Amino acid sequence: MSKPNVVITRRIPEAGLARVQEVCQVRQWDSDDPIPRETLLEWVRGIDGLYCLLTERIDEELLDAAGSNLRVVSTLSVGYDHIDVAACRRRNIAVGNTPGVLTETTADLAVALLLATARRIPEAIDAIRRGEWTTWKPMWMAGQDVHGSTVGIVGLGRIGRAVARRLRGFNCRILYHDVRPRPEVADELGATYVDMDTLLAECDFITLHPRLNASTYHLFDAEKFRKMKKTAILINTSRGPVVDQEALYQALVNGEILAAGLDVTEPEPLPVDHPLLQLPNCVVLPHIASASVATRTKMALIAAENLIAGVQGKPLPYPVEDES
């Protein structure tokens, strides 16, 4: 029997590719650069399975181009905001993602970014490189304490909880806001549910961990920044569009909040001349929160298993069920 035909849209960890090749006939865009949209639309024609990244838009146009053989879309990410899940459902196409396996690695980075922003670490490194380390000065590069601070977590899901667990070690007071209180997980973390206005008013740090959907698009806008403490720091490792970036820029320039640490932006990549990159109080990383060798390899394998199950018509090990 012939193998199912699948497309892999990028160079991926070797273990993931090898696993897919055991079962499928693979056409791979063997590059670290994105596959051009036109090429992808051509390549998907008649395929049985698609193994994609968060950089590809999986929409009606692409599904139409693929045709009726397509049984599964498997993404090498936990986030699936780039996939029109409802459109896949209408065509009986299964959708898989990689939840859980990247939670701890992503939380590590979120806390690292919070610490780096609070203690002005990138700014201090840049200052040394510019020859500005002339002597020990009492208030030079003085930042904000993380230990003992009040931290607000927006979205107490897998990653939000893993961040809360880490911050308990810093003796932080932890508040959270989510679509509903989550006492089943919050109580053991010592996290207290509050409404958004309370979170904005009381927190020294706010760290964003919801998924991107209609309810979280530009969730943090000019009004939210006005309600935050002037000494507050915003951390975003969720998705760029959860923050209104123009409003964030104004808030940082006008001193409405103290600083921001972003692992995700809108757009990605952020152009090198983007105004946010000129601000010393904004730390920007290139969407690397889950980027450890071990975690990216595990993600590639999970995405492979989702793809294989899908092309074989079996239930996916990690199906996306939500459509919002």
Ligand SMILES: NC(=O)C1=CN([C@@H]2O[C@H](COP(=O)(O)OP(=O)(O)OC[C@H]3O[C@@H](n4cnc5c(N)ncnc54)[C@H](OP(=O)(O)O)[C@@H]3O)[C@@H](O)[C@H]2O)C=CC1
């Ligand atoms: N920077 C990076 O490299 C990475 C980024 N991510 C991003 O992090 C996101 C979260 O991942 P994960 O923790 O695994 O996902 P989860 O689904 O476990 O957590 C998301 C949480 O946010 C809640 N939520 C949804 N809407 C809102 C809202 N309007 N306000 C507040 N909370 C809300 C969800 O509630 P409910 O379930 O009821 O909807 C859920 O509790 C991913 O979707 C992805 O976008 C993830 C990994 C790496």
Ligand SMILES: O=CC(=O)O
């Ligand atoms: O942003 C990364 C993801 O896995 O989602």
